[in-house]
Amino acid sequence: MSKSLVSISDFNKEEILKIMELAAHFESNPGEQLLHGRVFATLFFEPSTRTRLSFESAINRLGGRVIGFSEAGNTSVSKGESLHDTVKMVSNYCDLIVMRHYIEGAARYASEVASVPVVNAGDGSNQHPSQTLLDLYSIKKTQGRLDGIHIVMVGDLKYGRTVHSLLQALSHFGARFTFVSPEELKLPDEYKIFLRDHGMKFTETTDMREAIKDADILYMTRVQRERFSDLMEYERVKSAYVLKADMLRGTRDNLRILHPLPRITEIDTDVDADPKAYYFEQARNGVFTRQAIISYLLGVK
Amino acid sequence: MKRDDKTVLEVSALENGTVIDHIPAGSLFKIINILSLDNITNRITFGTNLESKRIGTKALIKIADMEVDRHYLSRIALFAPEARLSYIKNFEVAEKIKLTVPDTIEGGVRCANPVCVTNHEKVTPKFDVVDKSDITLRCRYCEKITTTDQFEIIK
Numbered sequence: 001m002s003k004s005l006v007s008i009s010d011f012n013k014e015e016i017l018k019i020m021e022l023a024a025h026f027e028s029n030p031g032e033q034l035l036h037g038r039v040f041a042t043l044f045f046e047p048s049t050r051t052r053l054s055f056e057s058a059i060n061r062l063g064g065r066v067i068g069f070s071e072a073g074n075t076s077v078s079k080g081e082s083l084h085d086t087v088k089m090v091s092n093y094c095d096l097i098v099m100r101h102y103i104e105g106a107a108r109y110a111s112e113v114a115s116v117p118v119v120n121a122g123d124g125s126n127q128h129p130s131q132t133l134l135d136l137y138s139i140k141k142t143q144g145r146l147d148g149i150h151i152v153m154v155g156d157l158k159y160g161r162t163v164h165s166l167l168q169a170l171s172h173f174g175a176r177f178t179f180v181s182p183e184e185l186k187l188p189d190e191y192k193i194f195l196r197d198h199g200m201k202f203t204e205t206t207d208m209r210e211a212i213k214d215a216d217i218l219y220m221t222r223v224q225r226e227r228f229s230d231l232m233e234y235e236r237v238k239s240a241y242v243l244k245a246d247m248l249r250g251t252r253d254n255l256r257i258l259h260p261l262p263r264i265t266e267i268d269t270d271v272d273a274d275p276k277a278y279y280f281e282q283a284r285n286g287v288f289t290r291q292a293i294i295s296y297l298l299g300v301k
Numbered sequence: 302m303k304r305d306d307k308t309v310l311e312v313s314a315l316e317n318g319t320v321i322d323h324i325p326a327g328s329l330f331k332i333i334n335i336l337s338l339d340n341i342t343n344r345i346t347f348g349t350n351l352e353s354k355r356i357g358t359k360a361l362i363k364i365a366d367m368e369v370d371r372h373y374l375s376r377i378a379l380f381a382p383e384a385r386l387s388y389i390k391n392f393e394v395a396e397k398i399k400l401t402v403p404d405t406i407e408g409g410v411r412c413a414n415p416v417c418v419t420n421h422e423k424v425t426p427k428f429d430v431v432d433k434s435d436i437t438l439r440c441r442y443c444e445k446i447t448t449t450d451q452f453e454i455i456k
Contacts, residue, residue, distance in 0.1 A: 083422050103417070105444070106442075124443070
Protein backbone atom coordinates (compact mmCIF):
# COMPACT_ATOMS: atom_id res chain seq x y z
CA MET A 1 0.00 0.00 0.00
CA SER A 2 1.26 3.47 -0.80
CA LYS A 3 2.22 5.76 2.04
CA SER A 4 -0.42 8.31 3.02
CA LEU A 5 -0.48 11.21 5.46
CA VAL A 6 -3.76 11.09 7.36
CA SER A 7 -2.76 11.83 10.94
CA ILE A 8 0.35 13.51 12.33
CA SER A 9 1.09 10.23 14.13
CA ASP A 10 1.63 8.58 10.71
CA PHE A 11 5.04 10.29 10.61
CA ASN A 12 7.75 9.36 13.09
CA LYS A 13 10.36 11.79 14.34
CA GLU A 14 12.79 11.05 11.48
CA GLU A 15 10.06 11.63 8.90
CA ILE A 16 9.06 14.91 10.52
CA LEU A 17 12.69 16.05 10.40
CA LYS A 18 12.92 14.93 6.78
CA ILE A 19 9.89 17.11 5.94
CA MET A 20 11.54 20.05 7.72
CA GLU A 21 14.67 19.56 5.64
CA LEU A 22 12.72 19.27 2.38
CA ALA A 23 10.59 22.33 3.18
CA ALA A 24 13.78 24.35 3.65
CA HIS A 25 15.04 22.99 0.34
CA PHE A 26 11.87 24.07 -1.49
CA GLU A 27 11.98 27.46 0.14
CA SER A 28 15.37 28.00 -1.54
CA ASN A 29 14.31 26.20 -4.76
CA PRO A 30 10.61 26.93 -5.10
CA GLY A 31 10.26 26.09 -8.78
CA GLU A 32 11.90 22.67 -8.99
CA GLN A 33 9.82 20.74 -11.56
CA LEU A 34 9.93 17.35 -9.85
CA LEU A 35 6.37 16.40 -10.70
CA HIS A 36 6.17 17.34 -14.35
CA GLY A 37 3.52 15.25 -16.10
CA ARG A 38 1.86 14.07 -12.90
CA VAL A 39 -1.79 14.65 -12.04
CA PHE A 40 -3.13 15.48 -8.56
CA ALA A 41 -6.71 15.41 -7.35
CA THR A 42 -7.90 17.93 -4.78
CA LEU A 43 -11.22 16.67 -3.43
CA PHE A 44 -12.77 19.28 -1.18
CA PHE A 45 -16.07 17.92 0.08
CA GLU A 46 -16.07 20.90 2.41
CA PRO A 47 -14.86 24.26 1.11
CA SER A 48 -11.56 25.63 2.39
CA THR A 49 -10.10 28.26 0.13
CA ARG A 50 -6.87 28.76 2.03
CA THR A 51 -5.88 25.13 2.34
CA ARG A 52 -6.89 24.25 -1.20
CA LEU A 53 -4.99 27.15 -2.75
CA SER A 54 -1.93 26.35 -0.68
CA PHE A 55 -1.93 22.72 -1.88
CA GLU A 56 -2.62 23.72 -5.47
CA SER A 57 0.18 26.29 -5.34
CA ALA A 58 2.55 23.61 -4.01
CA ILE A 59 1.55 21.19 -6.79
CA ASN A 60 1.87 23.83 -9.48
CA ARG A 61 5.30 24.90 -8.26
CA LEU A 62 6.43 21.30 -8.58
CA GLY A 63 5.17 21.19 -12.16
CA GLY A 64 2.16 18.94 -11.49
CA ARG A 65 -1.38 19.45 -12.72
CA VAL A 66 -4.52 19.61 -10.64
CA ILE A 67 -7.99 18.14 -11.11
CA GLY A 68 -10.74 18.20 -8.53
CA PHE A 69 -13.55 20.14 -6.96
CA SER A 70 -13.81 22.80 -4.30
CA GLU A 71 -17.23 21.78 -2.99
CA ALA A 72 -19.27 18.62 -3.29
CA GLY A 73 -22.37 20.38 -4.63
CA ASN A 74 -21.97 19.66 -8.37
CA THR A 75 -20.36 16.25 -8.14
CA SER A 76 -21.51 12.64 -8.21
CA VAL A 77 -21.50 12.85 -4.41
CA SER A 78 -24.63 15.00 -4.59
CA LYS A 79 -26.21 12.16 -6.60
CA GLY A 80 -25.60 9.87 -3.64
CA GLU A 81 -22.36 8.20 -4.66
CA SER A 82 -20.51 6.69 -1.71
CA LEU A 83 -17.15 8.02 -0.60
CA HIS A 84 -15.78 4.56 -1.35
CA ASP A 85 -16.78 4.74 -5.02
CA THR A 86 -15.69 8.35 -5.48
CA VAL A 87 -12.22 7.65 -4.08
CA LYS A 88 -11.89 4.37 -5.99
CA MET A 89 -12.72 6.15 -9.23
CA VAL A 90 -10.57 9.22 -8.65
CA SER A 91 -7.53 7.12 -7.73
CA ASN A 92 -7.63 5.84 -11.32
CA TYR A 93 -7.26 9.39 -12.58
CA CYS A 94 -4.37 10.71 -10.53
CA ASP A 95 -1.07 10.06 -8.74
CA LEU A 96 -2.09 11.45 -5.35
CA ILE A 97 -5.29 12.62 -3.66
CA VAL A 98 -5.57 15.64 -1.39
CA MET A 99 -8.86 15.44 0.47
CA ARG A 100 -10.88 17.52 2.87
CA HIS A 101 -14.09 16.12 4.28
CA TYR A 102 -16.50 17.12 7.06
CA ILE A 103 -16.85 13.44 8.05
CA GLU A 104 -14.25 12.42 10.66
CA GLY A 105 -12.13 9.46 9.66
CA ALA A 106 -13.01 9.96 5.98
CA ALA A 107 -9.36 10.41 5.05
CA ARG A 108 -8.25 7.23 6.83
CA TYR A 109 -10.97 5.33 5.03
CA ALA A 110 -10.01 6.92 1.70
CA SER A 111 -6.39 5.87 2.25
CA GLU A 112 -7.57 2.26 2.63
CA VAL A 113 -9.64 2.42 -0.53
CA ALA A 114 -7.32 4.41 -2.80
CA SER A 115 -4.47 2.89 -4.80
CA VAL A 116 -2.54 6.19 -4.60
CA PRO A 117 -1.34 8.17 -1.54
CA VAL A 118 -3.91 10.29 0.28
CA VAL A 119 -3.06 13.53 2.06
CA ASN A 120 -5.63 14.55 4.64
CA ALA A 121 -6.37 18.26 4.30
CA GLY A 122 -8.75 18.14 7.27
CA ASP A 123 -11.39 15.65 8.38
CA GLY A 124 -13.93 17.44 10.57
CA SER A 125 -12.54 18.20 14.00
CA ASN A 126 -10.05 15.34 13.76
CA GLN A 127 -6.73 15.85 11.94
CA HIS A 128 -5.05 18.34 9.62
CA PRO A 129 -1.45 17.12 9.54
CA SER A 130 -0.08 19.46 6.88
CA GLN A 131 -1.05 22.38 9.16
CA THR A 132 0.89 20.76 12.00
CA LEU A 133 3.96 20.26 9.81
CA LEU A 134 3.89 23.86 8.62
CA ASP A 135 3.55 24.99 12.25
CA LEU A 136 6.63 22.91 13.08
CA TYR A 137 8.50 24.33 10.12
CA SER A 138 7.64 27.84 11.27
CA ILE A 139 8.92 27.04 14.76
CA LYS A 140 12.12 25.50 13.38
CA LYS A 141 12.71 28.44 11.07
CA THR A 142 12.17 31.14 13.68
CA GLN A 143 13.85 29.42 16.63
CA GLY A 144 16.57 27.54 14.80
CA ARG A 145 15.51 24.33 16.57
CA LEU A 146 12.54 22.20 17.57
CA ASP A 147 14.02 20.85 20.78
CA GLY A 148 13.08 22.24 24.18
CA ILE A 149 11.03 25.26 23.15
CA HIS A 150 8.56 26.92 25.50
CA ILE A 151 5.25 27.24 23.68
CA VAL A 152 2.24 29.13 25.03
CA MET A 153 -1.05 28.00 23.49
CA VAL A 154 -3.99 30.37 23.84
CA GLY A 155 -7.71 30.19 23.16
CA ASP A 156 -9.87 27.23 22.29
CA LEU A 157 -7.77 24.35 23.55
CA LYS A 158 -10.76 22.05 23.88
CA TYR A 159 -11.90 21.80 20.26
CA GLY A 160 -8.87 23.21 18.44
CA ARG A 161 -7.49 20.33 16.39
CA THR A 162 -4.37 22.31 15.41
CA VAL A 163 -3.48 22.58 19.09
CA HIS A 164 -3.96 18.85 19.70
CA SER A 165 -1.94 17.75 16.68
CA LEU A 166 0.85 20.24 17.37
CA LEU A 167 1.31 19.12 20.95
CA GLN A 168 1.42 15.50 19.77
CA ALA A 169 4.10 16.38 17.24
CA LEU A 170 6.13 18.47 19.70
CA SER A 171 6.21 15.55 22.13
CA HIS A 172 9.04 14.16 19.96
CA PHE A 173 11.14 17.20 20.84
CA GLY A 174 10.75 17.77 24.57
CA ALA A 175 8.79 21.01 24.59
CA ARG A 176 7.45 22.90 27.61
CA PHE A 177 3.82 23.99 27.32
CA THR A 178 1.72 26.69 28.93
CA PHE A 179 -1.99 26.50 28.20
CA VAL A 180 -4.07 29.66 28.46
CA SER A 181 -7.80 29.30 28.03
CA PRO A 182 -11.18 30.07 29.56
CA GLU A 183 -12.50 27.38 31.88
CA GLU A 184 -15.01 26.13 29.27
CA LEU A 185 -12.31 25.58 26.65
CA LYS A 186 -9.55 23.94 28.66
CA LEU A 187 -7.35 21.24 27.18
CA PRO A 188 -9.15 17.85 27.45
CA ASP A 189 -7.77 15.33 29.96
CA GLU A 190 -6.76 12.84 27.28
CA TYR A 191 -4.11 15.28 26.02
CA LYS A 192 -2.85 16.03 29.52
CA ILE A 193 -2.47 12.28 30.05
CA PHE A 194 -0.65 12.08 26.72
CA LEU A 195 1.79 14.81 27.79
CA ARG A 196 2.41 13.18 31.19
CA ASP A 197 2.98 9.81 29.52
CA HIS A 198 5.58 11.44 27.30
CA GLY A 199 7.29 13.25 30.16
CA MET A 200 6.35 16.75 28.94
CA LYS A 201 6.08 19.66 31.36
CA PHE A 202 2.97 21.82 31.19
CA THR A 203 1.11 24.42 33.20
CA GLU A 204 -2.39 25.86 32.87
CA THR A 205 -3.33 29.46 33.51
CA THR A 206 -5.88 32.10 32.60
CA ASP A 207 -3.32 34.94 32.57
CA MET A 208 -1.94 35.38 29.06
CA ARG A 209 0.12 38.51 29.81
CA GLU A 210 2.12 36.70 32.46
CA ALA A 211 2.40 33.45 30.49
CA ILE A 212 4.03 34.96 27.40
CA LYS A 213 6.90 36.65 29.27
CA ASP A 214 9.32 33.75 28.84
CA ALA A 215 7.73 32.16 25.77
CA ASP A 216 9.53 31.24 22.54
CA ILE A 217 6.32 30.64 20.61
CA LEU A 218 2.86 32.09 21.20
CA TYR A 219 0.30 29.94 19.41
CA MET A 220 -3.01 31.82 19.18
CA THR A 221 -6.34 30.23 18.26
CA ARG A 222 -9.83 31.55 17.85
CA VAL A 223 -12.27 31.57 20.77
CA GLN A 224 -15.58 31.03 19.02
CA ARG A 225 -18.78 32.39 20.47
CA GLU A 226 -20.74 29.24 19.53
CA ARG A 227 -18.52 27.14 21.82
CA PHE A 228 -20.01 28.79 24.91
CA SER A 229 -23.11 27.47 26.60
CA ASP A 230 -23.28 30.72 28.55
CA LEU A 231 -23.01 33.77 26.29
CA MET A 232 -22.56 36.11 29.27
CA GLU A 233 -19.47 34.11 30.10
CA TYR A 234 -18.24 34.55 26.53
CA GLU A 235 -18.67 38.32 26.69
CA ARG A 236 -16.86 38.37 30.01
CA VAL A 237 -13.84 36.34 28.98
CA LYS A 238 -13.31 37.09 25.29
CA SER A 239 -11.13 40.16 25.79
CA ALA A 240 -8.82 38.21 28.11
CA TYR A 241 -7.75 36.13 25.12
CA VAL A 242 -7.14 38.93 22.66
CA LEU A 243 -3.52 39.78 21.95
CA LYS A 244 -2.64 43.47 21.74
CA ALA A 245 0.67 45.07 20.77
CA ASP A 246 1.38 46.51 24.24
CA MET A 247 1.28 43.02 25.73
CA LEU A 248 4.44 42.16 23.81
CA ARG A 249 6.53 44.58 25.85
CA GLY A 250 9.05 42.73 27.98
CA THR A 251 8.73 39.50 26.04
CA ARG A 252 11.74 37.67 24.60
CA ASP A 253 13.33 38.89 21.39
CA ASN A 254 12.99 35.47 19.82
CA LEU A 255 9.24 35.26 20.57
CA ARG A 256 7.14 34.68 17.45
CA ILE A 257 3.36 34.69 17.23
CA LEU A 258 1.72 31.92 15.25
CA HIS A 259 -1.94 31.49 14.30
CA PRO A 260 -3.44 28.87 11.96
CA LEU A 261 -5.68 31.61 10.46
CA PRO A 262 -8.26 32.86 9.72
CA ARG A 263 -7.89 35.36 12.52
CA ILE A 264 -11.03 37.21 13.62
CA THR A 265 -10.48 39.47 16.63
CA GLU A 266 -8.14 37.44 18.81
CA ILE A 267 -5.06 39.20 17.46
CA ASP A 268 -5.50 42.94 17.29
CA THR A 269 -4.41 44.40 13.93
CA ASP A 270 -1.96 46.64 15.83
CA VAL A 271 0.15 43.50 16.37
CA ASP A 272 0.60 42.93 12.61
CA ALA A 273 3.38 45.50 12.29
CA ASP A 274 5.36 44.06 15.19
CA PRO A 275 8.38 42.00 14.08
CA LYS A 276 7.20 39.25 16.42
CA ALA A 277 4.03 38.75 14.36
CA TYR A 278 4.68 35.74 12.17
CA TYR A 279 1.26 34.39 11.09
CA PHE A 280 1.37 35.58 7.49
CA GLU A 281 4.85 34.15 6.88
CA GLN A 282 3.56 31.01 8.57
CA ALA A 283 0.92 30.71 5.84
CA ARG A 284 3.65 31.17 3.23
CA ASN A 285 5.65 28.36 4.83
CA GLY A 286 2.61 26.18 4.21
CA VAL A 287 3.34 26.04 0.49
CA PHE A 288 6.94 24.83 1.01
CA THR A 289 5.81 22.32 3.61
CA ARG A 290 3.16 20.92 1.26
CA GLN A 291 5.71 20.68 -1.55
CA ALA A 292 7.83 18.67 0.90
CA ILE A 293 4.96 16.36 1.95
CA ILE A 294 3.90 15.58 -1.62
CA SER A 295 7.42 14.94 -2.91
CA TYR A 296 8.19 12.77 0.09
CA LEU A 297 5.06 10.63 -0.29
CA LEU A 298 5.72 10.15 -4.01
CA GLY A 299 9.35 9.32 -3.33
CA VAL A 300 10.71 11.91 -5.77
CA LYS A 301 12.80 13.62 -3.12
CA MET B 302 -15.56 -25.68 47.66
CA LYS B 303 -19.16 -26.74 47.94
CA ARG B 304 -20.27 -23.91 45.63
CA ASP B 305 -17.80 -25.01 42.99
CA ASP B 306 -19.10 -28.57 43.12
CA LYS B 307 -22.55 -27.26 42.54
CA THR B 308 -21.46 -25.19 39.53
CA VAL B 309 -19.64 -28.13 38.03
CA LEU B 310 -22.73 -30.22 38.52
CA GLU B 311 -24.89 -27.71 36.65
CA VAL B 312 -22.36 -27.42 33.86
CA SER B 313 -22.14 -31.16 33.62
CA ALA B 314 -25.87 -31.32 33.11
CA LEU B 315 -25.21 -30.07 29.60
CA GLU B 316 -24.33 -32.91 27.26
CA ASN B 317 -22.85 -30.80 24.50
CA GLY B 318 -22.66 -27.05 24.13
CA THR B 319 -21.18 -23.87 25.58
CA VAL B 320 -21.25 -22.37 29.06
CA ILE B 321 -20.37 -18.75 29.69
CA ASP B 322 -19.86 -17.97 33.35
CA HIS B 323 -18.84 -14.93 35.40
CA ILE B 324 -20.73 -12.45 33.26
CA PRO B 325 -21.50 -9.25 35.23
CA ALA B 326 -25.24 -9.41 35.92
CA GLY B 327 -25.78 -6.10 34.15
CA SER B 328 -24.17 -7.38 30.94
CA LEU B 329 -26.26 -10.53 30.46
CA PHE B 330 -28.61 -9.07 27.88
CA LYS B 331 -25.71 -7.51 25.97
CA ILE B 332 -24.12 -10.95 25.62
CA ILE B 333 -27.46 -12.41 24.53
CA ASN B 334 -27.58 -9.66 21.92
CA ILE B 335 -23.99 -10.17 20.71
CA LEU B 336 -24.59 -13.89 20.22
CA SER B 337 -28.09 -13.35 18.77
CA LEU B 338 -29.42 -15.89 21.24
CA ASP B 339 -32.91 -14.48 20.85
CA ASN B 340 -32.99 -15.88 17.32
CA ILE B 341 -31.95 -19.48 17.80
CA THR B 342 -33.96 -22.56 18.68
CA ASN B 343 -31.36 -24.35 20.84
CA ARG B 344 -32.13 -25.06 24.45
CA ILE B 345 -30.66 -22.21 26.53
CA THR B 346 -30.51 -21.67 30.28
CA PHE B 347 -29.85 -18.23 31.75
CA GLY B 348 -29.11 -17.43 35.34
CA THR B 349 -28.65 -13.95 36.65
CA ASN B 350 -28.05 -12.08 39.91
CA LEU B 351 -26.20 -15.12 41.18
CA GLU B 352 -23.65 -14.59 43.91
CA SER B 353 -20.05 -14.20 42.82
CA LYS B 354 -17.03 -13.62 45.04
CA ARG B 355 -15.09 -12.14 42.17
CA ILE B 356 -17.52 -9.76 40.52
CA GLY B 357 -20.40 -9.21 42.98
CA THR B 358 -23.43 -10.52 41.16
CA LYS B 359 -22.95 -12.61 38.09
CA ALA B 360 -24.90 -14.13 35.27
CA LEU B 361 -24.44 -17.42 33.47
CA ILE B 362 -25.52 -18.75 30.08
CA LYS B 363 -25.70 -22.38 29.01
CA ILE B 364 -26.38 -23.11 25.38
CA ALA B 365 -27.03 -26.69 24.32
CA ASP B 366 -25.61 -28.11 21.11
CA MET B 367 -23.84 -24.98 19.99
CA GLU B 368 -20.16 -24.15 20.01
CA VAL B 369 -19.95 -20.37 20.28
CA ASP B 370 -17.65 -19.19 17.50
CA ARG B 371 -14.30 -17.93 18.76
CA HIS B 372 -14.53 -14.69 16.87
CA TYR B 373 -17.13 -13.57 19.42
CA LEU B 374 -14.69 -13.93 22.32
CA SER B 375 -13.16 -10.48 22.09
CA ARG B 376 -16.56 -8.83 21.80
CA ILE B 377 -17.88 -10.73 24.80
CA ALA B 378 -14.76 -9.69 26.73
CA LEU B 379 -15.65 -6.02 26.28
CA PHE B 380 -18.77 -6.52 28.41
CA ALA B 381 -17.58 -9.41 30.54
CA PRO B 382 -13.81 -9.11 30.90
CA GLU B 383 -13.73 -11.69 33.72
CA ALA B 384 -15.88 -14.29 31.97
CA ARG B 385 -14.99 -17.96 31.52
CA LEU B 386 -16.23 -19.83 28.51
CA SER B 387 -16.37 -23.63 28.50
CA TYR B 388 -17.00 -25.94 25.61
CA ILE B 389 -18.80 -29.05 26.81
CA LYS B 390 -18.54 -32.38 25.05
CA ASN B 391 -20.13 -35.54 26.39
CA PHE B 392 -20.85 -33.93 29.79
CA GLU B 393 -17.15 -33.03 30.13
CA VAL B 394 -15.46 -29.66 29.93
CA ALA B 395 -13.53 -30.10 26.70
CA GLU B 396 -11.94 -26.66 26.87
CA LYS B 397 -12.16 -23.74 29.27
CA ILE B 398 -11.18 -20.29 28.08
CA LYS B 399 -10.50 -17.32 30.33
CA LEU B 400 -11.51 -14.31 28.31
CA THR B 401 -9.06 -11.49 27.86
CA VAL B 402 -9.68 -7.97 26.66
CA PRO B 403 -8.01 -7.74 23.24
CA ASP B 404 -5.70 -4.97 22.01
CA THR B 405 -7.91 -4.26 19.01
CA ILE B 406 -11.57 -4.74 18.12
CA GLU B 407 -13.01 -5.13 14.65
CA GLY B 408 -16.76 -4.73 14.29
CA GLY B 409 -19.37 -5.47 16.91
CA VAL B 410 -19.40 -2.04 18.53
CA ARG B 411 -20.51 1.25 17.04
CA CYS B 412 -18.20 4.29 17.23
CA ALA B 413 -19.84 6.81 19.58
CA ASN B 414 -18.93 9.73 17.32
CA PRO B 415 -21.99 10.50 15.17
CA VAL B 416 -19.86 12.17 12.47
CA CYS B 417 -17.41 9.26 12.21
CA VAL B 418 -17.08 7.75 8.75
CA THR B 419 -18.00 4.32 10.16
CA ASN B 420 -21.48 5.69 10.88
CA HIS B 421 -21.85 7.06 7.34
CA GLU B 422 -20.26 4.55 4.98
CA LYS B 423 -20.21 0.77 4.88
CA VAL B 424 -17.03 0.51 6.91
CA THR B 425 -16.43 -2.02 9.68
CA PRO B 426 -15.53 -0.04 12.82
CA LYS B 427 -12.03 -0.77 14.08
CA PHE B 428 -10.74 0.25 17.48
CA ASP B 429 -7.61 0.18 19.56
CA VAL B 430 -8.32 -0.67 23.20
CA VAL B 431 -6.55 2.16 25.03
CA ASP B 432 -7.67 1.18 28.54
CA LYS B 433 -8.35 -2.43 29.46
CA SER B 434 -9.54 -2.03 33.04
CA ASP B 435 -12.01 0.81 32.50
CA ILE B 436 -12.63 -0.32 28.95
CA THR B 437 -12.01 2.51 26.51
CA LEU B 438 -11.78 2.27 22.73
CA ARG B 439 -10.17 4.66 20.27
CA CYS B 440 -11.57 4.60 16.75
CA ARG B 441 -8.94 3.92 14.06
CA TYR B 442 -10.81 6.25 11.71
CA CYS B 443 -11.98 9.35 13.57
CA GLU B 444 -9.54 8.79 16.50
CA LYS B 445 -12.30 9.61 18.99
CA ILE B 446 -12.92 7.74 22.24
CA THR B 447 -15.82 5.38 22.94
CA THR B 448 -16.38 4.33 26.57
CA THR B 449 -18.35 1.43 28.07
CA ASP B 450 -21.41 3.50 28.88
CA GLN B 451 -21.60 4.47 25.19
CA PHE B 452 -21.26 0.94 23.84
CA GLU B 453 -23.87 0.11 21.26
CA ILE B 454 -23.74 -3.34 19.71
CA ILE B 455 -23.90 -3.77 15.97
CA LYS B 456 -23.90 -6.99 14.02
